[in-house]
Amino acid sequence: MNDKPNKASATSKTALENGSSQEHWSEDPGRDSVGNDMRFISRLSRSTLALILAGGQGSRLHELTTWRAKPAVPFGGKFRIIDFVLSNCINSGIRRVGVITQYKSHSLVAHIVGGWSGFKAEFGEFVEILPASMRTGSEWYKGTADALYQNLDIIRTHRPEYVLVLGGDHIYKMDYGPMLAHHKQQSADLTVSCIEVSAEEAANTFGVVVVDENDAIIGFEEKPAVPTEIPGQPGRVLASMGNYVFNTGFLYEQLIRDKDDPDSSHDFGHDILPHVLGKYRLGAYRFDAGGLQKDSPVKSYWRDVGTLDAFWEANMELVTLSPELDLYDKSWPIYTSQMQLPSAKFVHDDDDRRGMAINCIVSGGCLISGASLHRSLLFSNVHVRSYSSIEDSILLPDVTVGRNCVVKRAILDRGLSLPEGTEVGVNREEDLARGFRVTPNGVTLVTPDHLNQSVHQVR
Helix, strand or coil: CCCCCCHHHCCCCCHHHHCCCCCCEECCCCCCCCCCCCEECCHHHHCEEEEEECCCCCHHHHHHHCCCCHHHCEECCCEECHHHHHHHHHHCCCCEEEEEECCCCHHHHHHHHHHCCCCCHHHCCEEEEEECCCCCCCCCCCCHHHHHHCCHHHHHHHCCCEEEEEECCEEEECCHHHHHHHHHHCCCCEEEEEEEEEHHHHCCCCCEEEECCCCEEEEEECCCCCCCCECCECCEEEEEEEEEEEEHHHHHHHHHHHHCCCCCCCCHHHHHHHHHCCCCCEEEEEECCCCECCCCCCECEEEECCCHHHHHHHHHHCCCCCCCCCCCCCCCCCCCCCCCCCCCEEECEECCEECEEECCEECCCCEEECCEEECCEECCCCEECCCCEEECCEECCCCEECCCCEEECEEECCCCEECCCCEECCCHHHHHHCCCEECCCCCEEECHHHHCCCCCCCC
16 A cells, blocks of 8 residues: 555645544533533544435436335434434534435425525535536546546535545434544545444445455455455455545545546446545544444444334334434434424224324324224325234335225335225235235235336326
8 A cells, every 4th residue: 555645645734733522522502511412523424425326317216216216215203314324414513515316306395495504605514406407517426436536626616625535325323433533543545434343244235345354445345245354354245335435635636537538437336436546645434333333422323224124123123112213312413304294193092993103213294093093104194094903114204094904014015005904014925916026025015006006107
């Protein structure tokens, strides 16, 4: 690895050059004095531009992403997947954010405009939408690196010291301040955020970062069948989270070089990272999911919800007594676009017709009319009619369930109207015969298209 600084890695002076990575702590008025609600916000965060890659289709979610990009998929009762990375930015003190969109972005753009447009331009704060707009030629974004290249003119106008490139399709809570501090302290050109997982979990699933004893990056493996283990930790590997910190000049240099390479696919994982390996200072930042992050009071969390089974499982965790993802954590709130809705309502109290919910999350605007819910999560404006039973299921916004329906281990997509007497998740063969999607773990997905309901009109 090259130990000599290159011209692209030069950065302007910051407070961290003369002091600790914990430049200062900021305490919100009214928080307790113990420190549990204090946030680590450094000058590094204020000199950083975050760019969120939110143009992916998420094909492993099948029909859930037929009409929306993966970052726009609802999650957790009232949120979208994109809300988690955006909230991480705001909670980390990063208030200059660009969201790069492409695939079926209308739902995502409408959500961001509705819930993330209240920033003070006079203070240099913004959440900008950067759609594919052929800024440098006649082509749409050809890859993740090309998406940034086509927005170089916009990035330059903001004059950031660091660029934080983030994936927009995971559910996680992460304080980016310590990662930026680590990058600065290591004098790195590029830092990759990694999470420790088992070799079995990573095989054929995650991009793997190979490191030496000092966590310097010495290799990358794209979804290997037999991933390289962490030195001294048999059976454990570092999976890339798809989050990167770049020195800005270094990023410019690599994007321009990659654009001029006729053999490149213009992707970070396939092209940029392999090219810089062994030539520049590349470091891994270990994200400790399930614990307190180093130099930060934030309880970390990370989930890949890239498959229907993973999506169902992550949502179902939320209805348990003490879920690992605490959506009620006032020290790290998750923000979103929110409709003004009436409170959820439960009606009827007869022995065979009682509106009730046990171990459930029920959002605003829901009406449970003589139906029973168990271990389920209902998004906004869901109506469940009398004598119906819902178990271990996720009902996305604006779903209506008719009378005498039975729904088990299912995902009902937005706007679906389930006809009276319908059974979902009761008989696998019948579900498949009706064209429903049934996952390897027995979760059934039903969308309006499955029932020929014209929620989306294309002509």
